Amino acid sequence: MAQIQNTTQKLTYKHLSFEERQLIEVWHNRGDSNREIGKRLGRHHQTINNELKRGTTTQIKENNKPRQLYFAETGQAKYIENRKRCGAKSKLLSAVDFINYACKQIIDFNWSPDAIVGFVKSLRTWDKPLVSTKTLYNYIDKGFLPIRNHHLKMKLRLSSKKKRSRKHKKELGKSIDERPSTVNNRESFGHWEIDSVIGSKSKDDNALLTLVERKTRYMITVVLDDHTEESVCYAVNRLKSELGQASFSKMFQSITADNGSEFSSLHDALQQITDVYFAHPYSSWERGTNERHNGLLRQFIPKGTPICNYSKQFIQLATEKINLLPRKILNYRQPATLFLEEIQKLKIKTCW
Template sequence: MQRKGHKKITSDERDKIAQWISQKVGVREIARRLGRSHSSICAELERNAHKEAGYVAIHAQTLANERKAKARKRHPLKSDEVFAYVHLKLRRGWSPEMIAGRLKKDNGQRVISHETIYQYIYAPANAHLNLYEYLPWKRTKRRKKRGRGVHKSRIPQRVSIHERPRDINERIEFGHWEGDTVEGKWHRNGIHTEAERVSRLLAAEKVSRIASEETIAAQLRMFGNMPEEARRSTTLDNGRENHLHYELAALHMKTYFADPYSSWQRGTNEYHNGVLRRYLPKGTNFDTIDDEELKDIIDEINNRPRKCLGWATPKEVFAKSLGVRIPS
């Protein structure tokens, strides 16, 4: 029988071990029958046997469950490596969605969910760490999620992100954007943002209401002034404010939609919204921000050198992609 390596002993295996022990079957024979090493069976008997009753399956399983629960408390983020990675990326301004999404991409499977990271950040035992300060909105307590109409079927002509071409996904072709709306005080107004995936350039327009009419008007103003090669598509979330997305077809633009509650699929935009929040923190009344002030903020963000761009700025890469030379 093929060895099972380091997989944990299961409840069914504990039932068999208890039965064979009662039948005086030797440890090496039990190991052979289960396809496990002699040492793993010895360790199981030593750790989980009852002092008086000997090896009882239900008692052994209870002890194993208790140990597993304690291990989870010691390592709330699964392992020391994941713990260190999460802390590092939080300090660099990554959101839990971005962290979980990147771990999944790098490992080929889900390592940890963004919800687990949020629970860790807001756990009472971790309050002294003030990890919430690394989140864009810096909220001391988690607020119940407010629905923004995330209903896949309600968005007309919706095309899933999973149908997006490889050249967009791998940032090969220039001119593909990710959009979202940053909410203002009391959720009455907002700033619609779009981030270009290749250059990381950020564009933004104020909206007086978070509504589909306002959003599409902002997008048409934003993209209408760009050359066609700079505005090929945008990827959005499933909020009601994006219901009129199909009007971007007038600019020969395609639209794609991320999965519900998967903001990490629009990680470029999410990162930039976090940066924008450093200038305009949660609770800012956008009525007090005029267009010129917003433009100055966006210019400052777009003129910062980025490591992912080889320390060029988004503005430089955007201009180069259009064949435009920026004066030194």
């Protein structure tokens, strides 16, 4: 008769627990057979036999006659020791130079594990063993390295947020819909996103103006006296005077802002020099590059912390660290390197 139903069950195996070993010790030492013990535990008698070989030790009695006894503690200790030798060998020792380099970049410069691995792979001079991004994260999660999750700032900040879209917000100028495709595709250099960063929301506190170039992801940070339209215009005009109008128009071919009141005069300040576009109201993802970099800056200046507590030198150093962070989207090149290449092509001299 043909079999029409498969009754074969897939066997699953589970290692003996310490509690089971304790029961084996009691039952075996009182004389129960391996088959009896196996039936009680739901185990094969050969499993009991293997465990007895693992945990049995020889004791010498007073009359010098050896006696063999099984101890659950001995069996558990040998089991743990054997488990340590299982699986792929750890690269912690063979890749110690890379591990030390990774720890330094994470602690000192806030680099992500992926940025470190990608950057090292891009270096032709690095000929030492390294580990993958996933392995590096595993080492951190398992506590093998002096790195903890609080060192991985962006890992703690990742969360899913719903995009909001609101209407009836005043638009301050030319819409982002009018921005050329070459800007949207990041094909050419000189197109920036601009935003402001506040600290304690106090009228007496400073604010920061951040500009990020879309192609190279290079960031400029300017300290403002306050979070007002006048301070933004003053900062932009100062950049214009430092570079000169000709160089400024080459470096800043377009700027995209949100509809914040601090940017209400930006179009007038840069009229006939730079194209200014405004994102749709409550659509921060349309300036995702700038938002991402503001998040990186928050690693150094936490939200709610007064910006006036930080010196201009500290803010400049934080910006430099961000610009030296290798990016996966740039094939793990550094924004500072790419930016320097672009301004050399334009023969522009800057003090940054």
